[in-house]
Every structure is written in C-alpha cells, then in structure tokens.
Amino acid sequence: MNMLVHPKDALFAGERVFPALAACEHFAGSEKLIGKAMDLQVEYGSVFDITCDCEDGAASGQEREHAVMVARMINSDQNKAGKAGARIHDPAHPAWREDVDIIVGHAGNRLAYITIPKATNAGQVAEVIAYIGETERKAGIARKVPVHVLIETHGALRDVFAIAALPHIEVLDFGLMDFVSGHHGAIPAVAMRSPGQFEHVLLARAKAEVVAAALANGIVPAHNVCLSLKDPAVVASDARRARREFGFLRMWSIYPAQIQPIVDAMRPDFGEVTDAATILLAAQDANWGPIQYKGELHDRATYRYFWAVLEKARVTGMALPDEAERRFFAG
Incomplete structure (x- = not known):
C-alpha cells in the first residue's frame, strides 16, 4: 500500500501555509481580565486567542508597568493554552518601542503575536516589524513572532496590499471605530452598528479591500468588534454577516459573553x-x-x-x- x-x-507543496487560527480574538486590558480570559481558554478548549492590550489598557504614564504585567502574564503558568498575544501602542506613540523591548524581550518565546494599531502607511508597519526582528535577535529568540496589523486609518487602507505583502504578517484586522472617526462625520455614528456597518458604501468598500488584500497574500482577515456586549443574537448575526458576505475568517471580542456566539457563527x-x-x-x-x-x-x-x-x-x-x-x- x-x-x-x-x-x-x-x-500546498512549496506554498506558504495559510494560518489555521482561532475564529475569535478576545481583547483584555487588565491583569484581572487577562487572567479571566486565560481561564476561559481552558474551559472553552482554546477556541479563541487573547490579545493583551497595551494601547487602550495602559493608563497614561503607566505604559512601562503595563507592558511588564503583560509579559509576566504571557510567561505565567496561567497561560496554559499559549495563545496570548499583545497589542502595542501605535507607531506615533513614544511607548511602542518600549512595549516591544519588554514584551518580546521577556516573553518572546511564548508570545503568540504582536498587533500593530493605527499605522498610517506601509513604511510605518515595516519599521515596527524590523524593530521586532532586531529585538528578537538581541534577546536570542530564534522564532519569528507573528504580526497582526490593524487597518483603521485612511493611509493604512490606501496601502493595504503593500502592508499585506510585508514579512511575518499573519492577520489583517479591520478597526471600524477609528476608521469611522477618521471620516470627520461623513460616516454617521449609526454605521458603527449593524446593519449600517455592513451597508454603508465606504465601510463595505473598506472591509472588502482588507479581506481581498489579506487573502491574496495568504493571511487571515479579522473583523471588528460588535458594540452589543451581552446580546448573543446580535453578536452572532454580525459574525455571520462578516463571514458570509465579506469573507472574514476571524472576529474580535471585547466581552466574555461575545466569545461563544462568534465561534459558533464562524463554524462551517x-x-x-x-x-x-x-x-x-x-x-x-x-x-x-x-x-x-x-x-x-x-x-x-x-x-x-x-x-x-x-x-x-x-x-x-x-x-x-x-x-x-x-x-x-x-x-
């Protein structure tokens, strides 16, 4: 035989392997919430990843302490699933390099990924990726930490195909709230919720571009949050529309009750x-x-x-x- x-x-011989990632990415910004999410990973069977959030999680002036906490949690025994990444500060923020130094330098062997927010062009993303690589080398980390990039500015959307072609990227995330805010009122606030977020022409175009750029480069497109925190029907509906109408293969969660509806809706x-x-x-x-x-x-x-x-x-x-x-x- x-x-x-x-x-x-x-x-797929000779091709880049498409990432087989969890369908849900849960954001947690404090030590308590990160720990709770790690416990839920064990309970749910690791069907979601955790993004330890420095950008929105760190209090002003406490950026270093927050990054130290994130690195400690990623290295901790509580991180049994080993599926915790981190969102650093954006490339215009003075703390982003220190975030990388601390989190990659101290937890790079267990760090699932790094998310780069609010880039305004492909050059900024390339600079951060290069710095991550330099930090890996200095820390003696043999692996390449995967990179996720948030597409949430006009410039990032303009450069989305160039961004998707950069090395070590495995996810493109669409950031709805900042993208809408960046239109200075031209897109109404109602479009931050459904059905507007799927039907407004500028948002439908942006989502389609993100998905097309991601899939053309063998990386995973991830959909933005749902503002309804506790209504599973609304969360599931958003996830189904993101998956079936736009081709997103992953979606953010910002509240524990959102995780299971997203996972269920993303299932084949x-x-x-x-x-x-x-x-x-x-x-x-x-x-x-x-x-x-x-x-x-x-x-x-x-x-x-x-x-x-x-x-x-x-x-x-x-x-x-x-x-x-x-x-x-x-x-």
Missing part, C-alpha cells in the same frame, strides 16, 4: 464538514487524483477548498470524523 500523503504536502456547516472529510479521505486513498462523490467530480482545486473547511472546523472546536482526525491531525 502506498504511503498516505498528508493534504498539506499534496496540495456540519454537513459540509462531513462532506469535506469524506472527500479528502477518498482523495488521499486515490493519491490525490480525481474522484467522484455524490455524482460530482472532485480534484485538487476542490480538495484545497475542503481542506480549509476541515481546518476551520477544527479550530472552532467541531468534532471531526474519527478517521479524518486520525489521518490528518493526530500528533
């Missing part, structure tokens, strides 16, 4: 997951040649699609058929 070839080797359809597993198992048995399934022809093009379905199902906590789990994800 031929050795079974894994989908990643058969379908159960029937499609079952089809994906059946098709990929048969394709692997056929050494990735064409097969027929339910009267339809499938080949490498559809196999790549169905592999993405399986990966998304797994990171959202869905149970896969036992044989698919054993062949594709064991170990």
